[in-house]
Amino acid sequence: MSDHLTIVDHPLVQHKLTLMRDKTTPSAVFRQLLHEISHFLTYEITRDLPMTTKTIETPMAEMEAPTLKGKKLALISILRAGNGMLDGVLDCIPLARVGFVGLYRDEATLKPVQYYCKLPEGMNDRVAIVVDPMLATGNSSAAAIDLVKAAGCTDIRFMCLLAAPEGVARMQEAHPDVPIVTAALDERLNDKGYIVPGLGDAGDRMFGTK
Template sequence: MVSVVTHPLVQHKLTLMRDVRTGVKEFRELASEVSLLLAYEAMRDLELTTETLETPIQQGDFPVLTGKKLALVAILRAGLIMTEAIVTLVPAAKVGHIGLYRDPETLLPVAYYNKLPADIAERRVFVTDPMLATGGSASAAIQSLKDAGAQNITLMCILAAPEGVAVIERDHPDVHIVVAAVDSHLNDHGYIVPGLGDAGDRIYGTK
């Protein structure tokens, strides 16, 4: 299932990210802000219970989070900016990292790093990667999480291509995808069109 977050703030900030004139500092800030707004949508069904406590006025029963603990897993390197933003919302969440890069010739994912919380199987997992292009890296990352025992997985991306969405829906139909937009298509180099360029390069100022 794909959820496109159409909130005006998300769409406005995404447009600013697309602009070739947007510099590194502003792009990085916008990526963090959009990530927080995506997390708001992706986590809207977190379970609540009540806790009895006293306010300065009186005692009462008030909602607190319950259910599975959370894990945020960044697909390196670009997913870091999203995880670093979202962890400010859920500071008790554990953080994992999966290192993958796309071979420029085959466009297939190549793994180089994997470090996950030991209790990942007991946690609800939110995977972060700004771009869902071919879908190969995200699918491989999700498979490695499943191999480690994770069962409840949500993929959060700022921008997606239909081809990448189709790969995740084919390989992992149980994974919920939350994005700010699904663009037209991929070009011959595997870039999203119209897209916003290479998210990692624009976040970190590299080429």
């Protein structure tokens, strides 16, 4: 583990992840588990958000109380699988602004192809959390963060369920300033760019499309 990569090894996270890896787990259960794990990962990735104070009245006294500083956070989902984590993050940060980056992987080159991008306004003043369950080759994640940076954002974090060493290395090369929070660092990629042992294609498992 390094400043660039944080693995959330909480027992509940690891237990739920094992259930998700099991190929017999149905789509409905898979989605619910991903939703639940996203809560734990959100807790970790927001640990050092900037804070300030404001004066409030409790039923007992006036006090200077801690509160988040700055504009509302931006949550950026990499379509389509990122949406499986998005609702879990929104449970924890319901006032966040939400953006979407549409990328698909060219199966021949393993390179990302962009087909959609819609980001909140004022990205230069927001903390952004980019979400995608799988950090495999890292190409799609790096391309999505390129777009977020192009919109002016300077405080970006990346949250995923599983990471491969190749994806972590690619992200560290392309975006060394973007910390990664994940539930597990797996062994490797196979020749098709899938994480091993992994859990298969997260989007297909989530939506029952294969």
